[in-house]
Each structure stands twice: as structure tokens, then as C-alpha cells.
Amino acid sequence: MGKPIDLRGMQDYQNRQKRESPHVPKDLMRYDLLAEEALRGVVRAAVVRAAEDGLPGSHHFYITFRTRFPGVHIDEQLLEKYPEEITIVLEHQFWDLASLDDAFEVTLSFGGAPKYIKVPYAAVTSFHDPAVGFGLKFNMDGVRTNEDAGPAAQAAATGQQAGDGAVAGEVVSLDAFRRK
Amino acid sequence: MGKPIDLRGMQDYQNRQKRESPHVPKDLMRYDLLAEEALRGVVRAAVVRAAEDGLPGSHHFYITFRTRFPGVHIDEQLLEKYPEEITIVLEHQFWDLASLDDAFEVTLSFGGAPKYIKVPYAAVTSFHDPAVGFGLKFNMDGVRTNEDAGPAAQAAATGQQAGDGAVAGEVVSLDAFRRK
Numbered sequence: 472m473g474k475p476i477d478l479r480g481m482q483d484y485q486n487r488q489k490r491e492s493p494h495v496p497k498d499l500m501r502y503d504l505l506a507e508e509a510l511r512g513v514v515r516a517a518v519v520r521a522a523e524d525g526l527p528g529s530h531h532f533y534i535t536f537r538t539r540f541p542g543v544h545i546d547e548q549l550l551e552k553y554p555e556e557i558t559i560v561l562e563h564q565f566w567d568l569a570s571l572d573d574a575f576e577v578t579l580s581f582g583g584a585p586k587y588i589k590v591p592y593a594a595v596t597s598f599h600d601p602a603v604g605f606g607l608k609f610n611m612d613g614v615r616t617n618e619d620a621g622p623a624a625q626a627a628a629t630g631q632q633a634g635d636g637a638v639a640g641e642v643v644s645l646d647a648f649r650r651k
Numbered sequence: 652m653g654k655p656i657d658l659r660g661m662q663d664y665q666n667r668q669k670r671e672s673p674h675v676p677k678d679l680m681r682y683d684l685l686a687e688e689a690l691r692g693v694v695r696a697a698v699v700r701a702a703e704d705g706l707p708g709s710h711h712f713y714i715t716f717r718t719r720f721p722g723v724h725i726d727e728q729l730l731e732k733y734p735e736e737i738t739i740v741l742e743h744q745f746w747d748l749a750s751l752d753d754a755f756e757v758t759l760s761f762g763g764a765p766k767y768i769k770v771p772y773a774a775v776t777s778f779h780d781p782a783v784g785f786g787l788k789f790n791m792d793g794v795r796t797n798e799d800a801g802p803a804a805q806a807a808a809t810g811q812q813a814g815d816g817a818v819a820g821e822v823v824s825l826d827a828f829r830r831k
Contacts, residue, residue: 484785499707502785505696512689517680527679605664605682 510607514598518575521561522568531562533599540594542574546586556596559588690787694778698755701741702748711742713779720774722754726766736776739768 484502517532526532535558536543538550549557559579561568566578566585574591599606664682697712706712715738716723718730729737739759741748746758746765754771779786 484783496709496782498783498785500697500700500710500780500783500785502693502697502780502783505693506690509689509692509696510686512692513682513685516685516689517682520680529676530680600680600682603664603676603678603680603682605678605680 507609511592511595511609513607514595515570515575515592517598517600518568519570522570522575526561529602530600531560531602533597533601534559534561534590534595535597536590536594537596540591542589542591543594544576544587544589546581546588549581549586549588558597687789691772691775691789693787694775695750695755695772697778697780698748699750702750702755706741709782710780711740711782713777713781714739714741714770714775715777716770716774717776720771722769722771723774724756724767724769726761726768729761729766729768738777 484498514534520527521530521532535556538545538553538555538557545557559577561577564580567587568577569575573593574589576587576589578585578587580586595609597606597608694714700707701710701712715736718725718733718735718737725737739757741757744760747767748757749755753773754769756767756769758765758767760766775789777786777788
């Protein structure tokens with residue numbers, strides 16, 4: 472097992488930024504957004520691996536994405552049922568998983584009916600692999616500035632749903648990733 | 652200021668993996684390496700930004716890289732002086748910074764003499780922006796397995812240097828990124 476990547480510096484940086492004290496210099500580089508953008512690459516790499524070689528061992532993915540994000544292809548019925556976010560599970564019942572440059576596509580069973588979906592990686596709000604408790608959550612505030620973060624954007628990040636077969640029954644949050 | 656990216660799930664995952672207890676399932680996906688690889692994108696994005704628009708505010712970069720990594724272009728004298736790693740500072744005295752796909756190039760002043768260097772992003776072992784205390788450290792164990800991590804690889808990660816003008820006088824580690 473390799474040494475885990477050392478994120479202490481990043482965590483310290485985040486804790487300081489969270490305090491927003493006048494003594495903390497404003498981050499003009501927006502490292503938070505750069506890191507978030509970069510870590511979407513982990514989701515992509517995981518999907519690529521699963522598409523090429525299948526899921527190793529007991530690994531499986533919970534992927535939450537915004538259903539109305541530009542570029543999402545999703546069945547009208549699903550969109551009606553999940554107008555903001557949906558959580559899909561890639562474990563047993565999925566077919567034709569493929570990763571394109573900026574999106575992945577897969578066919579999943581919803582209530583017994585196979586449905587094709589296409590998800591831009593930029594639409595993903597969280598990724599979770601319960602086998603090892605690995606998770607990432609994306610805040611999706613990359614496109615808004617300090618000023619224009621309104622209630623609508625907040626709502627989009629918290630709105631949620633549940634479902635059948637291929638859909639997780641609860642909001643996937645990083646808190647849930649912690650093993651008791 | 653946007654909400655910082657939530658890395659708790661990743662940190663918990665790392666803590667569990669560190670324990671290496673028999674009850675912790677082995678990570679066959681190697682999320683640690685996937686995340687490390689992805690976060691190199693932050694270094695690249697920061698360099699691209701600095702190359703295109705200059706360094707904003709008081710931001711500046713300490714970048715440590717392995718001098719003998721394949722693809723590194725570095726003056727013979729510097730290589731002799733820093734046979735394993737060197738830390739460069741991009742703050743005032745640098746010219747012609749440019750980011751290519753997989754590497755960046757820059758001219759720095761070493762003891763008054765301008766020297767051209769080219770650094771593949773894969774050669775970078777740490778990145779630090781003291782202005783906001785943001786840092787990333789890369790373990791560079793992506794190419795070795797559990798079995799072949801020998802003393803040589805370990806030594807490469809700890810060997811170090813100091814210097815003049817463009818070179819930091821101490822090992823940059825994430826611990827140092829913490830503000831007292």
C-alpha cells in the first residue's frame with residue numbers, strides 16, 4: 472500500500488479560508504475551485520477503469536449528478552421524478568458503460584426497464600465507493616462568483632430524491648462516508 | 652468565497668487505509684494514486700494562470716521537482732548541485748513562463764545567471780503558495796507496487812538542497828505550510 476497522498480496543507484488552507492478573517496489573504500487563485508475541478512479526474516479515471524476492466528473486487532460506485540445540467544441525457548420520466556439530482560449505483564445492474572472525453576454513458580435498470588443515460592463529468596455532485604469508503608463531493612460553485620450565489624444555486628445543491636433498483640434511497644453525503 | 656471542497660471522505664478513507672488492518676478492504680482502485688494524479692492538474696492550472704495573466708496579488712509558487720526525472724531539462728551545473736530535487740520559486744525573478752501539455756518551462760535567475768528549465772508536471776513532488784498557505788505534496792509512488800518500493804525510491808523522496816536567489820533554502824514539506 473502506497474503512502475496516502477498528503478492533504479494536510481490543503482486542509483489547513485481550507486480551515487483558514489473558512490474562517491474568512493480579515494488576516495487571511497483572499498485566495499485570488501481560487502485553489503478550492505482548481506482542486507475541485509482536478510478531482511473530477513478521479514471520477515473519470517474510476518469510470519474508465521470500470522468500463523475497460525469491470526469493477527475490481529467489491530468496488531462499486533454511487534454517483535450523484537444534476538439531472539438538468541447541460542449535456543445530461545436522461546429519460547423524460549426520470550427527469551420528472553428527479554428534477555434536480557439523482558444518485559445512480561454502478562454495481563451489478565448496468566450495461567454498456569463507456570467514458571467519453573467529458574462525459575460517461577451507461578444503461579441502467581430503473582424498475583426493471585433499461586434506460587440509457589449520459590452524464591457530463593461536470594454534472595457530478597458526488598462520488599462514493601462504499602467498498603473502501605472513498606468519497607468526493609463537489610460543490611458546483613465554479614460558475615458563480617461571491618456575489619451571484621443565490622438561493623436557487625443553493626437549492627440545486629441540496630434538493631434530492633430516492634428511487635428503486637438502480638437509485639440510492641438516500642442523499643449521499645460525505646458524512647455518510649464515515650464508517651461508524 | 653465559495654464553500655471549500657469537502658475532503659472529509661477522502662481523509663477518512665486515508666486514515667482507514669493507513670491503519671492497514673485486516674478488516675479494511677484493500678483498495679484495488681488505488682484512489683490514492685488517482686487523486687494524486689488528478690491533483691497535479693492544480694499545479695498545471697496555477698502555472699497556466701501565472702503564465703497567461705501573471706501572479707495575482709501576493710500569490711507566488713514554491714515548486715519542488717525531481718531533477719533527474721525523465722523529460723526534465725536543467726543546466727548541468729544545477730543538476731550537479733541538486734542531484735535529486737530542487738525547489739524553485741516563481742515570484743519576482745522569472746521570465747518566459749509557459750505551460751505545455753505535460754510540462755512547464757521557465758527561465759530563472761540562479762546566482763545572477765539566467766537558466767532555462769523545463770519541468771514535466773509528473774516530476775513535481777510538491778507545490779506551495781505561501782500567500783494563502785495552500786500546498787500539495789506528491790508521493791511519486793505511482794510507478795511502484797507494494798513490493799518494489801525499495802530504499803532508492805525512498806531516498807529520492809527525501810534527498811534535498813538549498814540555494815541562492817531562485818532556490819528555496821529548505822525542504823518544502825506540507826508541515827511547513829501550516830501557519831504558526
